[in-house]
Amino acid sequence: MRYLYKSRHHSAVPSRFRAVPIAAAAAVLAVTVAVGVAVHASVPALLADAQSLASAEPARSGAGPAARERHRTQAAPDAAATPSKAAAGAAPSTTAAPAAPPAATASATAPAAPAAKELAYRFAWQENYYFCGPAATRIALTARSLYPSQSEVAQSLRTTVNGTDSADDTTRSLNAYTKSSFYKSHYITGQSATQAEIDRMQSDIVNAITNGYAVVANIAGSTVDDKGGAHSYPGGHYLTVVGYSNGGRTVKIADPADALGVGHYTLTTAKLAHWTALRGYSA
Structure with missing residues (x-):
């Protein structure tokens, strides 16, 4: 200053x-x-x-x-290190909530069908010319360890000298003998089977045989089996499907009136479906 x-x-x-x-x-x-x-x-x-x-x-x-x-x-510790009152007693945030149980357990899941399966059955030739229905139905029942006579089955089917009417009769008799409602009637309504009908028959056969049930088919006409053997039934016939292979694309037939005298053969499911045209099957 x-x-x-x-x-x-x-x-x-x-x-x-x-x-x-x-x-x-x-x-x-x-x-x-x-x-x-x-x-x-x-x-x-x-x-x-x-x-x-x-x-x-x-x-x-x-x-x-x-x-x-x-x-x-120093007086108030960090909030991240001390839980709040609202969170007291709650599980730590690092603990994940338990997962919800699955809708269906593995034990409840249906097993996958095998690529091939054949049922154990007891074969018998039909006893007369109009007992093809009772004979084929009885073969199917033996796969369930049931052994009625062909005459008993004929009564259940209401078979006459004119034969057995339709697949509805074999379906009803099979369910009665097996005390179940497993069997259903399936029909191919056209002159030949469509691809959808072939696929459905394949699925039905695989499902039935996988579950231990043989299939009874009402066929008419002629076909050739896998070995070239010819089989012709212009007036109609009943036979039994007792096995399948190739994922269901090939079937084994037990035929109670096999003209070749063997009683069984194989053919494609597509041929069987066309053979069943205008008729039906129980599966």
Whole structure:
């Protein structure tokens, strides 16, 4: 700080009288400067004392921001480390919820059908020219360990000298003897089977034989088996499907009136489906 003294007006007073006020002013100025230096020197000390007090007592309202933050952190632990009251008793967030049980267990799942299967059965030739229905139905029943006579089965089928009417009769008799409702009647209504009907017959045969049930088919007309043997029944006939292979695309037939005298042969399911045209089968 500088102090500049300037007289308010000029005077004619001799210089010896003007020197006195100037000397006094200089003295005043020296005193003022000395006091200012002293005050200035005392300020840092006061501030240092205040800071040391604040560091010693961080909880006091006069503490600095950093000290207050350290105190708050020590008093209240981090929320991530301490569960809230609402979450008390709850499972840790890292524990996954148990998975819902599957809709169906493996034990309840139907086993896949084998590529080939043949049932154990007991063969018998039909006893007369119109007992093809009773003979074929009885062969199917022997696969279920049931052994009625052909005459008993004929009564169940209501067979006459004109034969057995339709697949509905074999379906009804088979369910009665097996005490079940497994068998259903399936019909091929056209002059030849469609691809959808062939596929359905294949599926029906695989399903029935996989479950231990032989199939009875009512056929008419002629066909040739896998070995070239011809089989012709212009007036109609009943025979039994007792096995399949090649995933159901080939079937084994037990024929109670086989003209070749063997009683069994194989042919494609497609040929059997065409052979069954305008008629039906029980599966």
